[in-house]
Structures are given as structure tokens and as C-alpha cells.
Amino acid sequence: MCRFTTDFISPPAPSVSSSDYPTDTITGGTGIPGAFTFSGNGVKDIVGFRYQWSDSVTYVAANRPGGTAAIQLTPDRFGAATLSVSSVDAAGNEANRTDYSFAVNDNVPTVSCTPTSAHVGVPRTCTVTRRDETNIALRYQLNNGPSTELAPGADGSATFTVTPDDPYVPAHVQVRARLANGNLTGVRTYDLWSDE
Numbered sequence: 001m002c003r004f005t006t007d008f009i010s011p012p013a014p015s016v017s018s019s020d021y022p023t024d025t026i027t028g029g030t031g032i033p034g035a036f037t038f039s040g041n042g043v044k045d046i047v048g049f050r051y052q053w054s055d056s057v058t059y060v061a062a063n064r065p066g067g068t069a070a071i072q073l074t075p076d077r078f079g080a081a082t083l084s085v086s087s088v089d090a091a092g093n094e095a096n097r098t099d100y101s102f103a104v105n106d107n108v109p110t111v112s113c114t115p116t117s118a119h120v121g122v123p124r125t126c127t128v129t130r131r132d133e134t135n136i137a138l139r140y141q142l143n144n145g146p147s148t149e150l151a152p153g154a155d156g157s158a159t160f161t162v163t164p165d166d167p168y169v170p171a172h173v174q175v176r177a178r179l180a181n182g183n184l185t186g187v188r189t190y191d192l193w194s195d196e
Contacts, residue, residue, distance in 0.1 A: 011046045011087040015039045016100035021081075023100070029107030029134065031183035033074040036100070038085050040066040045089040052084040059088065077186045078106040107131045108188045109138055111175045113162070120167045120194040128175045129157040135177035135185065143172050167196040 020034030021027055028034055040046030040062055048061040049069050054076075060069045075081055081104050087095035113126040128138045130152050141147040142162045150158035164171035170191040177185045 010093045011089045011095045012041070012043055013095045013098045014046070014049055014085050014087045015041055016083065016085050016098050018100070018102070021075075021102040021104070023102050026103040026105050028075065029105040029131075030075050030078055030186035031177075031179045031181070032107070032134070033072050033181075033183075035070060035072050036083060037068055037070050038062075039068045040087055042066045043087070046087045046095075047090050048088045050086045050088055050094060074183065075104040075186075078104045078108060080104075107134060107177070107179075108185045109135055109175050109177045111140070111173060111188060111190045113173060113190055113192055117193045117195065120165055120196060121163060122194070123161045123163045124192055125159060125161055126173055126190070127157050127159050129155075130177055134179050136180050137178040138175065139178065139184070140173060140175045142174075149178065162192070164192050164194045167194045170194075 016036060016038055018034055018036045038049040044065045046062060046066050048059055050057060050059050053073055060071055062069050081102055083100045084097045086097040109128050109130050111126055111128045113124045128140055130138060138150045138152055138158050139147050140160055150160065152158050162173060170193050173190040173192060174187050176187045
């Protein structure tokens, strides 16, 4: 005799926590990984979790029914961030999601260029400045060209020269930093306009 059961009841929503990126303060930074823990709070039906981060959705199994799972995420942009997590039971039902909101520190270097507007072909002098000591090297690129790495001086800044060549489209100067962990920060863009 064959028997089967059906389960159409969604499990309860999970709890989410992180000591690296807590909900009540601005911490970390782009390129700085953080650990996050999901918990089924002892509900035996819960066997895993499905979480959405940026544009991807990923499943991770709990360490035991009703238990926990730990993941690591690395923010690539600063400011407000949300990690959405749902519990999953053995039948594949998902819980109402828990939205874990936190704030990522702005550790992306700053940049300014002079003159901001000039004729096409006039070189512009740009200064990129690191945000903190985790920025051990600075990088820049013009539009989608090659990236050049610079060592910050004693004041934490470095200068470079770019020459826009299009009077109709702004030149995009993009800067970022390399961190001590080898990761890169997010990107900051500075637009340069040119006259004919």
C-alpha cells in the first residue's frame, strides 16, 4: 500500500542576524565581507533557507531541522542594503520572508578634477583620496578604458591626468580602492564635460 501526505502550510519566517552588519549602525564597507546567520528557531519543519541578495536567489540547507545556516556576503555598494530570507520546509514550501535591512559604510575613495569644463583635448588634473586606512591602493579609469593603480601619498591622495576627447558625451572618471583583503571597493564616478 502506498501512502503520501501533502503539506500546503508555509513554515514561519526565519530570524536573521549579523554581528558584522548589525541593523542599528553603519558598519563595514564595500568589498568588506560579513557573516550572516539564518535561524529556523527550532521549528522542525524548516530544513533550509532561500535568500535574495542583489539580483541572485540562493538556497542554503540548515545544519539540522529547525536549525541554522551561516553565509558570507560582500557588499559592492554603500548605503542602505536589504537581505531577504525565507524559510523552506521539506515539502518545498516557503515562509513569508524576513527582510534584514542594514547600512554599509561609504569606504569608496573620493575624486575631483580641474577644470571641470574645458575644450576637447585639454588635460584635466584629478585627485583621488582614500576614505580610510583600509584603502591601501587607489585605482582610476576613464570611461571603459584600462584601470591604473596608484599608491596614495602621506595625505592619502594621488593625482592623475585625463584628457576627454568627445564634446558631446561626458567623460566618466571612475575611481575605487584596493583593500587590505585584496577586494575592491565600489566605484565612484566623476563626469567631465568638454566644449568644442
